[in-house]
Amino acid sequence: MTPLQGCLLVSALLFAIGLAGAVTRRNAILALVGIELMLNAANLNFIAFWRYGPHPEALTGMMVVIFSIAIAAAEAAVGLALIIAIYRHYRTVNLDEIKNLKG
Amino acid sequence: MSLPFIIIAFVTLFAAAAAMSLRNLVHCALSLVVALAGLAALYLALDAQFVGFAQILVYVGAVAILIVFAVLLTRSDATPNQTILSPGWFTGIVVSAVVFATLGWAVLNSTGLPRETPPAPVATVKNIGDLLMTQYVLPLEVIGLLLTAALIGAVIIAMKEETPKSGSSRGNEAHSSIKLEPPHVGSCGSEKERGHS
Numbered sequence: 001m002t003p004l005q006g007c008l009l010v011s012a013l014l015f016a017i018g019l020a021g022a023v024t025r026r027n028a029i030l031a032l033v034g035i036e037l038m039l040n041a042a043n044l045n046f047i048a049f050w051r052y053g054p055h056p057e058a059l060t061g062m063m064v065v066i067f068s069i070a071i072a073a074a075e076a077a078v079g080l081a082l083i084i085a086i087y088r089h090y091r092t093v094n095l096d097e098i099k100n101l102k103g
Numbered sequence: 104m105s106l107p108f109i110i111i112a113f114v115t116l117f118a119a120a121a122a123m124s125l126r127n128l129v130h131c132a133l134s135l136v137v138a139l140a141g142l143a144a145l146y147l148a149l150d151a152q153f154v155g156f157a158q159i160l161v162y163v164g165a166v167a168i169l170i171v172f173a174v175l176l177t178r179s180d181a182t183p184n185q186t187i188l189s190p191g192w193f194t195g196i197v198v199s200a201v202v203f204a205t206l207g208w209a210v211l212n213s214t215g216l217p218r219e220t221p222p223a224p225v226a227t228v229k230n231i232g233d234l235l236m237t238q239y240v241l242p243l244e245v246i247g248l249l250l251t252a253a254l255i256g257a258v259i260i261a262m263k264e265e266t267p268k269s270g271s272s273r274g275n276e277a278h279s280s281i282k283l284e285p286p287h288v289g290s291c292g293s294e295k296e297r298g299h300s
Binding site for chain 1: 104105108112116139145146150161162166170173174198202206207210211218254256258260263264
């Protein structure tokens with residue numbers, strides 16, 4: 001197994017863990033944490049392809065990761081603000097009890 | 104695959120699994136900190152120093168603190184004896200296992216991946232700054248705009264909405280200030296009358 005494949009496998013497992021958490025946990029904060037883990041798995045993929053790819057001197061993968069970290073920070077801030085607003089309205093962050101828009 | 108890489112990867116994955124499966128939310132947040140720090144160490148092991156330190160600054164420093172604050176602000180008493188998983192949890196586990204199996208199969212069987220390890224690239228902060236100021240200056244500006252919008256939006260969303268009581272009292276104030284005007288006009292009129300007399 002080459003180092004690149006090792007990185008990609010770690011990243012795939014991290015993505016699967018994040019996906020499982022985001023889908024199965026009932027707490028809205030932990031769903032957001034799962035989404036953060038999935039974003040980080042994608043970042044690890046970009047860094048791995050940048051490091052072992054044919055043109056690492058172009059720094060393309062690194063630039064994508066820098067912008068992705070900035071966007072993830074903004075996403076976390078807005079998401080947690082939404083969760084706090086939901087908590088103030090419903091007095092819970094349990095995703096199964098927030099069902100006013102459920103069909 | 105060097106030994107440090109394997110150790111860091113195991114620590115990261117174990118901490119991520121713990122962050123997704125523990126019952127206590129504060130323990131989850133602390134495991135998440137370990138997982139994010141392990142990812143930063145993985146970036147350092149892959150010769151991406153700037154990204155590794157940015158990861159520590161942004162994720163371990165800011166996002167983890169935000170999550171801890173959200174956990175503390177949304178604490179409710181009803182959690183201890185409730186189940187932590189949603190009703191369809193088995194389907195979710197199966198779906199994520201299928202996703203991992205597909206990704207792992209694709210990674211292990213693909214022939215297009217580069218096989219050899221190139222020499223460590225030079226990614227100094229000067230190079231990154233040069234690129235950010237020349238080739239990537241438009242995305243940089245857009246990111247600045249996005250961060251500003253997200254900052255203002257987060258503050259507005261999380262701001263305490265006015266209770267109806269304070270709104271009605273403000274309405275009363277406005278009403279009373281309107282009401283105050285006729286006596287003023289009347290007094291003006293009486294002054295006029297006085298001057299006329």
